[in-house]
Amino acid sequence: MATPRIRPIPALPEPPALPAPAQVIDVDFEEAHVPLAHYLWILRRHLWKILAFVAASVLATLIVSYRLTPVYESTATIDIDRNMPTDIVGQDTRQIINNDADQFLATQVKMIQSDSVLRPVVSRFKLLDRPEEKSSLDEKDPAQNDPDSPILLKRLKVTRSPNTYLIHIAYRSYDRKLAADVANAIGQSYLEHTYNIRYKAAAGLSHFMEKQLEELRAKMERSSGALASYEKELNIINPEERTNILSARLLELNSEYTKAQADRVQKEAAHRSTQSGNADAAHVSSQSEALEKLTEQVNAARQRFAEIKTHYGSSHPEYLTAAAQLSEVETQFAGTASSIRNRVQIEYTQSLERETMIERAVQQSKDEFDSLNARSFEYQNLKREAEGDKKLYEELLRRIKEATINASFQNHSARIADPARPGRKPVFPNKPLNLILALLASSLLAVGIAVLSDVLDDTVRDPEQVARSLGTQVVGSLPEVRPWRNQLPTIIQNGSSNGVALTKTKYGANSLSTYEEAIRTLRNSILLTDFDRRLKTMLVTSASPSEGKSTIAIHLAVAHAQQHHRTLVIDGDLRRPSVHKRFNLRNTHGLSDILVNADSWRPAVVAAPGIPNLDIIPAGSASPRRAADLLGKRLESILDEVADDYDLIIVDAPPLLGFPEPLQMAASVDGVVVVARAGQTSRRAVASVIHTLERLRAPVIGVVLNEVTRQMSHSYYYYGYYKKYYHDPETLQ
Numbered sequence: 261m262a263t264p265r266i267r268p269i270p271a272l273p274e275p276p277a278l279p280a281p282a283q284v285i286d287v288d289f290e291e292a293h294v295p296l297a298h299y300l301w302i303l304r305r306h307l308w309k310i311l312a313f314v315a316a317s318v319l320a321t322l323i324v325s326y327r328l329t330p331v332y333e334s335t336a337t338i339d340i341d342r343n344m345p346t347d348i349v350g351q352d353t354r355q356i357i358n359n360d361a362d363q364f365l366a367t368q369v370k371m372i373q374s375d376s377v378l379r380p381v382v383s384r385f386k387l388l389d390r391p392e393e394k395s396s397l398d399e400k401d402p403a404q405n406d407p408d409s410p411i412l413l414k415r416l417k418v419t420r421s422p423n424t425y426l427i428h429i430a431y432r433s434y435d436r437k438l439a440a441d442v443a444n445a446i447g448q449s450y451l452e453h454t455y456n457i458r459y460k461a462a463a464g465l466s467h468f469m470e471k472q473l474e475e476l477r478a479k480m481e482r483s484s485g486a487l488a489s490y491e492k493e494l495n496i497i498n499p500e501e502r503t504n505i506l507s508a509r510l511l512e513l514n515s516e517y518t519k520a521q522a523d524r525v526q527k528e529a530a531h532r533s534t535q536s537g538n539a540d541a542a543h544v545s546s547q548s549e550a551l552e553k554l555t556e557q558v559n560a561a562r563q564r565f566a567e568i569k570t571h572y573g574s575s576h577p578e579y580l581t582a583a584a585q586l587s588e589v590e591t592q593f594a595g596t597a598s599s600i601r602n603r604v605q606i607e608y609t610q611s612l613e614r615e616t617m618i619e620r621a622v623q624q625s626k627d628e629f630d631s632l633n634a635r636s637f638e639y640q641n642l643k644r645e646a647e648g649d650k651k652l653y654e655e656l657l658r659r660i661k662e663a664t665i666n667a668s669f670q671n672h673s674a675r676i677a678d679p680a681r682p683g684r685k686p687v688f689p690n691k692p693l694n695l696i697l698a699l700l701a702s703s704l705l706a707v708g709i710a711v712l713s714d715v716l717d718d719t720v721r722d723p724e725q726v727a728r729s730l731g732t733q734v735v736g737s738l739p740e741v742r743p744w745r746n747q748l749p750t751i752i753q754n755g756s757s758n759g760v761a762l763t764k765t766k767y768g769a770n771s772l773s774t775y776e777e778a779i780r781t782l783r784n785s786i787l788l789t790d791f792d793r794r795l796k797t798m799l800v801t802s803a804s805p806s807e808g809k810s811t812i813a814i815h816l817a818v819a820h821a822q823q824h825h826r827t828l829v830i831d832g833d834l835r836r837p838s839v840h841k842r843f844n845l846r847n848t849h850g851l852s853d854i855l856v857n858a859d860s861w862r863p864a865v866v867a868a869p870g871i872p873n874l875d876i877i878p879a880g881s882a883s884p885r886r887a888a889d890l891l892g893k894r895l896e897s898i899l900d901e902v903a904d905d906y907d908l909i910i911v912d913a914p915p916l917l918g919f920p921e922p923l924q925m926a927a928s929v930d931g932v933v934v935v936a937r938a939g940q941t942s943r944r945a946v947a948s949v950i951h952t953l954e955r956l957r958a959p960v961i962g963v964v965l966n967e968v969t970r971q972m973s974h975s976y977y978y979y980g981y982y983k984k985y986y987h988d989p990e991t992l993q
Contacts, residue, residue: 298722302714303707305971310706317702318695325694330686333432334440336447339677340368340425365420368427368674372418372450375410381445382411385438416446426677436682443680451674469660476656480649486642510625517618524611531608554593561586720936720943726963730947735933735962736782738812739774740969779815786933786961787820787908796903797929798961799832801913801922802936803945808966809935810838813912821874825907828865830877832895832913832925834887837879839912843868850880852887855894861902875906892924899928916949926958933961938968 303310342361371377387393393415415432429446433439565582572579720726723734787795800813814829821827830851831839840847849864854877861877868874880887902909911929913922926932932953936946946963953960 299711302710306706306710310703310710313706314699314702318698321694321698322691325689325691328689329434331432331434331688332436332439332683333430333687334436334443334680334683335428335430336443336676336680337678338368338427338429338447338450339675340365340427341673341675342425361425365425365427368450369418369420371453372427372429372446373412373416374453377446377449377453378411378413378416380449381442382413384445385442387413387442390438391434429680431680432687440680440682444676447676447679451676454674466660469656473653473656473660476649476653480646480653483642483646483649486646510622513618513622513625517615517622520611520615520618524608524615527604527608527611530604554589554596558586558589558593561589717939718942718944719939720941720946720963720965721938721968723965726936726943726946726965729943730950730963732950732960733962734965735785736778737938737965737968738778738782738808740967741775776815776819779812779819782812782964783816783819786816786931795908795930796906797899797909797911797931799911799913799922799925799929799932801916801926801932801934801949803917803934803941803949804915805836805918807915807935807937807941809915810842810912812933812935812964812966813910814839814842817874817908817910818868818871820908820910821868821871824873826873826875826905828875828877828902828906828909829868830902830909830911831879832891832911832921834879834884834891834921835914835919839876840878843876845869845876845878847878848881850878852880852884854880854898855887855890858894861898888919888921891921895925896928916952917945923952923956926953927956929958931959931961933964935964935966938965940967 342364382388388411393413413431417430417432418427419430420427429443429450431439431442431446433442561582565579565586568576568578568582574580723737726732726734786798800809800816802809810831810833817827817829829839831837832851833839834852837847837850840850845866851864853859854861854864864877864880865875866878868876899909899911911925913925916922916926916934934946934949934953950960950963
């Protein structure tokens with residue numbers, strides 16, 4: 261007797277909170293880092309599409325470039341000499357170097373593009389009537405059609421060379437000669453415009469100064485007349501010189517007055533000494549020399565008289581003679597002293613009179629100087645006003661003459677250094693550049709579209725992608741079999757050793773061989789997994805219909821039966837059964853009848869024709885809705901009974917997101933396999949299925965990717981190696 265099966269999950273007769281049919285649970289899945297090899301695979305996958313797009317783009321660019329009308333460009337170069345003086349006479353002839361080169365050149369560039377410079381050239385060559393300029397105008401904009409609106413030439417380009425004083429005027433046209441003529445004409449118009457601006461400014465300044473000149477002349481005449489009248493009133497020609505003379509005279513008189521005072525004081529002292537009878541005072545007078553001689557004679561006479569008096573008597577002739585001489589000398593000395601006292605008095609009187617006279621002269625000069633100095637301030641004001649008016653008048657007259665001369669001087673600081681010449685080769689279209697740009701742009705665009713389409717692809721395609729984003733394993737990948745499209749593959753008898761084969765067509769032999777090898781690999785991947793217990797019952801479901809779950813379930817069962825294991829396939833898709841069709845069986849009695857009638861499962865078992873060890877329980881003919889309601893109560897008991905007779909029971913279930921019964925089935929089996937159609941099934945739908953199964957604690961074995969191709973991922977390259985092992989493509993191993 262077989263060992264009873266140990267079920268790790270308790271029976272859930274009525275799982276709570278099952279999602280409604282067709283409900284997709286929004287599950288957030290995290291996308292991990294995509295390896296660089298994946299992007300290389302994307303390029304290899306779309307290589308021919310990318311090359312075709314690039315080739316078409318380059319070819320179209322080449323055709324368009326040859327069909328475009330060639331455009332020629334001519335450039336005139338203007339040299340700006342900032343060291344050239346702006347005027348020929350006057351202060352502006354001394355050039356001042358300013359550090360505003362960038363601002364100055366930018367101003368000139370804007371001036372060249374101004375309407376005043378361009379309008380004469382446009383009128384001369386009628387540029388707005390030419391096709392190259394008409395194509396750049398917006399006919400819907402009435403402002404551009406207004407003749408009074410500012411003129412803008414789209415084909416004109418004004419630039420300046422860095423670190424130079426060169427300005428380039430470039431113009432493009434379909435006519436190579438016209439392009440050169442327009443560029444030269446714009447340069448010449450710019451020079452004439454700058455001259456006209458300066459001439460008008462100088463003429464306006466001259467006109468303004470001429471008006472002011474008449475007023476200044478009248479003012480100068482009034483101030484000069486007032487000055488002359490004041491000079492006449494003062495009766496002097498130059499009050500300043502008169503003031504200087506008076507000042508010098510007053511200074512000299514002050515000096516003389518000081519000396520006179522000193523002299524008077526000295527003589528007054530001598531006079532007072534002599535008046536007091538002091539003989540010594542006479543010695544300090546101006547007559548002291550004669551008095552000193554007499555004093556010496558008196559002293560000598562007295563000495564001689566004293567000597568004679570000692571030797572002789574008073575009657576001696578010598579004595580008498582000496583006495584007479586002494587008397588005479590003393591008389592002479594007394595007369596001289598008296599004369600000196602008179603002279604000292606006279607000198608004192610004269611000195612006093614002189615001091616008085618000088619004092620009166622000083623006071624008179626001071627009064628005259630003060631009077632003249634008081635009126636000199638008014639004179640100075642009148643003189644400064646007259647001189648200022650005269651100087652301003654002369655300066656204004658000089659500036660008028662300079663402005664008149666400079667207005668006629670055409671400044672040569674801006675000049676055409678290199679006139680434009682007709683171009684030899686067109687600058688547009690630049691065919692090599694257009695082709696290179698088309699190649700680069702189309703390549704980037706094609707690669708970007710390929711990568712973007714891959715990024716926006718939300719379907720399951722790659723096992724690594726499923727493992728990263730869904731957090732589950734991919735237990736197998738089945739290749740696409742093209743002959744099965746739009747039809748159900750059936751199981752037929754074959755003369756080979758295994759006695760069974762898939763439906764084949766003349767196009768699908770290699771594909772079938774690859775598919776059978778992939779089925780065997782999937783069987784081993786599921787059954788040889790290290791489970792905690794032996795896998796007895798397995799549910800095969802999908803997120804949505806038409807993903808190949810029934811085909812996979814049947815071929816897994818066939819592959820397991822070929823290993824001489826008792827295998828049972830239960831068609832649990834009661835609403836859309838298909839297992840019986842694959843084996844060409846009748847669906848008269850099956851699972852729905854067992855559930856509705858409470859019959860035994862054994863009468864419903866049908867042996868698969870030509871396949872030993874494989875039995876089938878069809879879906880049955882009873883009402884699928886009524887049977888689905890009873891599925892949760894009976895399926896677990898049926899599986900427990902069937903497990904004793906079979907090594908593996910595979911249940912083909914409906915899509916999990918479409919119906920409620922797959923949830924009940926999942927709670928009753930040992931493992932669930934989720935089938936997803938590569939390149940078709942949304943990752944969000946598969947994630948919702950896995951999330952729902954995990955919430956029900958159903959053991960999820962993994963995901964099976966169906967109908968994979970080499971174009972879906974770089975992980976499927978090994979499928980191409982299967983056919984190399986077969987010598988006979990029609991033989992299925």
